[in-house]
Amino acid sequence: MTVNEARGPAIHVQGLEKSYKELRVLRGVDFAVARGSIFALLGSNGSGKTTVVKILSTLLKADAGTAGVNGFDVVTRAADVRESISLTGQFAAVDEILSGRENLVLVARLRHLKDPGAIADGLLERFSLTDAGARRVSTYSGGMRRRLDIAMSLIGDPPVIFLDEPTTGLDPQARLEVWQAVKELAGRGTTVLLTTQYLDEAEQLADRIAILHEGRIIVNGTLAELKQLLPPAKVEYVEKQPTLEDVFLTLVGDNGKTGKTGKTGKTGKTGRHGQDRNVGTDA
Structure with a gap:
């Protein structure tokens, strides 16, 4: 990687368009994601969030526009993009017959990494799964499966990770577990692109939030900047109650x-x- 690639944004998207026959899903999407940050792409179902992720991960070609990940163009340098990323979809891609540790060892071996056992043990400890490492994944809770799924996606230390609606279908406790895991990712320098339809999730996790609506980014900024778009709040006395x-x-x-x-x-x-x-x- 060149010095310019390292200094630029981890993800850069400009003028992205995509249609399925008469349905225009993306109508000129623009955004950039700083390295080591959490960027939330917020939108309702069908807004085009997953389409953006598929284009950035080289699984789908855009009709127009450009996109780069880790300094590499997603079309002309697709192989380099794939080496730079990891994608975690809406459903945990884990083998339920194997144990948690066996899942991690398998992926490490497929990536031809040295000492896959040590890599697996390190990730189990990092994601608080050591005690459950020897158990079959079929016995795991939803939150444990998702944490294992994210751990598997980190094997090989990809600088950029895509999390496509990672807490869909999880109970409240499992969502909090995943949130903590995502925060730790950014804390270690990983760039995270998070797609979600949950407002509280974007509010809790993201350094910057972009709202995708009808195929376009209609606003992009920090939470504080987005709040400034509304009229100033009126000061009223309200009895504080637990949330x-x-x-x-x-x-x-x-x-x-x-x-x-x-x-x-x-x-x-x-x-x-x-x-x-x-x-x-x-x-």
Whole structure:
């Protein structure tokens, strides 16, 4: 990779268009993703999110426009793009007959990497799956399967990873587990392109958010920048109440363990940070 390639954005898209007969799915999509960041492509079902990911991962050719990943053009240097990326689809691509560790070892061997056992053990520890490593994947929960799926996609240390609606169909606890895994990816320098239809997911994870609507990016910015598009909020007195996330985490705990609920009173411990919050009716 040249110096210019390393300094440029990890993903660059300009004027991307794609149609299926009379249906125009993409109508000139433009965006760029900085290296080591989480970029959320937010949109409803059918907005074209998966089509963008397929084009960027060389699985589909655009009708017009250009796209580059890790400094490589997706058309003229498709092989280099594929070596630079990993794609995790909407459903976990794991072998349920094998154990979690065996899944990881298999992928490491297919990539012709040295010491696949050590690679597997390292990823099991990184994604908090060591205790379940010897179990068949068929016994895993949805969140564990998704974490294993993401771990498998990281074998070979790809600089760019595409997560196409990674929490679809997961329960609340499993979604939180995946969110933590995604944050850790970016923390280690991996560039993440996340497609999602969940507003809270984009809000929790993304450094920048682009909204794809009717085949076009209608807004692109940080969460703070997007909030500035609306009129300033009015200051009103509102009694602070626990959020649903506070309630859920208090009851089940961060690691899925039953939390201490205690007796209901005017104050109680809620939330991930253990803050005292007023749960009574007094102001």
